[in-house]
Amino acid sequence: MTMPAAVRKKGWSRKQKRLAIIAGLGVVLALATTLVLVALRDQIVFFYSPSEIVSRQVPVGQAIRLGGIVKEDSWVRTGETNDFVVTDGARDVPARFIGILPDLFSEGQGVVAEGSMGVDGLFTASNVLAKHDENYMPKEVVNALKASGEWRPEDAQ
């Protein structure tokens, strides 16, 4: 990021100085824009409901977010491994998370998990997003439930 040596030369006109500064600004802005666009293409994570996972053939291993409701009576803990089923009422996706789940994680509640699908159809979560508030229902989950016709507003509030 050092300035070109020529800039230090005396006798730069006002116009040249202005041009040098504008060129510098332009280069940084162009680089930043490129960076943002590349990152937006490669680094964003798509959100899927269980129905979409079944219908859209999500590539194995691709980082995604899965959102829905933790199916009743599906949460089984074996040591530090948690198995549960995420449902949107229409379809179910089995999921696994190793570690300690957030306090407000429970059956019948909304959940958003980050992770990827395995070849066996099991979703391995690397992170289960916590909520701070028992009333909070992720907007993505609400939309997914609406899409599958399972949305009952009185449950959420």
Added chain:
Amino acid sequence: MSIELGHFALILAFAIATISTIGGYAFWRSGNRIALVLSQGAILQFILVAVAFAALIQAFVTSDFSLLLAVNNSHSLKPLIFKISGVWGNHEGSMVLWITILVAFGAMVAAFGRRLPSDLLTLVLATQSLLTAAFAGFTLFTSNPFARVFPAPLEGKDLNPILQDIGLAIHPPLLYAGYVGFSICFSFAIAALISGRIDQAWARWVRPWTMLSWTFLTLGIAMGSYWAYYELGWGGWWFWDPVENASFMPWLAGTALLHSALVMEKRNALKIWTVFLSIITFSLSLLGTFLVRSGILTSVHTFASDPTRGMVILSLLALVIGGAFFLFALRAASLRQGGLFAPVSREGALILNNLFLATAVGAVLVGTLYPLVLDALVGTTISVGAPFFNLTFGALMAPLLLVLPFGPMLAWKRADIVSAAQRLIGAAALAVFLAILISALGGVSISLAPIGLLLGFWVAFGAIAELVERSRLGRIPLGESMRRLIGLPRTAWSTAIAHFGIGVTVLGIVATTAWETELVTTLNPGESAELSGYTVKFDSFDQVPGPNYIADEGRFTIVAPGGSTRKTIADRRTYVASGIPTTEAAIETYGFSQVYLQLGEPLENTHVVRIWHKPYITLIWLGTILMALAGVLSLTDRKQRIGAPRRAARPVAEPAE
């Protein structure tokens, strides 16, 4: 009775603010009398809003459950401190806190601003009053905190247990003081645009307010980060969540503003840009407070969210921000531009700083709003997470950190880059040496770690090199050097300490990201686990009652690599009133590093325990504390007093207003 008094006081404050706004904008040319009236109005607004705020606090402290807000957010068994902080742990109460801070800043301008030209003072106070009127009106008409409930229930529903923490008592007031403090810069910018007069004196008045707000915001964000770190039990300290980004953007813009106001003050340049930044910074603060609250963006940290008021909030934001930019578009051209300057100079370096910071704000803004836009346009739900921000923000910060130490070494107007580089050779060599040494000892777990270390050390040592250089250490006798060091202006110390703090924070981030270790295991009382040389022994597990919760308490003994032992407690609490569980992690600090223990829900007598070793993680927050200290130090400098700086005894070179 006091509730109604509070309600009435807020209504009165709203009325006075409205009148001040109209009177101020109508008669700003009328000289001292109108300025005096608006000053008194500003102080009156502060007293009235303080009464309203005190009324709410009193209702919470005395557990007056005829107040709907207290019913929903308090409980008689709650410890006193959480009864008080519970006032702002919800939408309505936090609005009152926000307005209280807003009018407090307004009153401070009125009290300290007597030396300001009367037209400028009038316009600044009128704009502050406009903001007060807008947000007090919003509170009164859509989210009345003084609503009563009849019949009054015997007991409250309690506050969300995660909020029953000292963090709630500290974090929102600091954060709001930061956000709202930038309203002063905003008002100064609006005043400059309306009066069409902007000069170096303007920058001198704006800079202390920027510094004060920036200091609060720095502490507020750091406190929020530490709170989330210990309370949420994820062991993370930053998630690039919309709420965090919303507080980070005004910080970045405010940091840029600090530096551009400096250029304007010293060189009478960058005027329009500084005005623009003032508007942007407060706009981002408003966005930070309200966009996340409108329910449009989902965040894990939002508490006081209320989607029903979303449209009103958005209209209000559009009005304030849109109005300011409309005025800017209309009037910016009429402000006289300052001179140009050589790219290699102190001001050139400061422009580079502004360029990178502003671009970083843009990148964070795009990442935060992109999911919204995509959802609205295409209907695809995506999330933009840490990878996006790490890539874009990291790539923008790396060059900024690389050039940062050069800035203070360059002279104003025209500087010599070679001699600056020569003076930094020692810092550079030391940084390279330590980065290589630590990478060799610690092992390179992620490839960017050595670069991160290098940048962190470079910035920290560069700041020290600046002090060494200015005291001519090693080139003149030591005693003489020390005298020079002590005699340096406080602003020079403040620059060095703030930059050193940035280096420290960077080092903390790099170290904990690269060398953190983690273990999730099943552990029963009597068993122990080992991680990074630390032995964690699970001593016992009991159920213990707390004031308004029941705790499942795990007692642990940690044996450090050196052999020292410490006892610690990690528990899971179930709150009686709400039945909500929370996890309280056990955190033990060793030097700058921490061991972090989290206890899982018990399952048939087995316990899952998650243990982290986080090397040098406390440096992240220590660095921010250094930055805030630097802000305070700079404010104590004679030249930087809040309000109008006194004229120096000897005549100043540039003509002051």
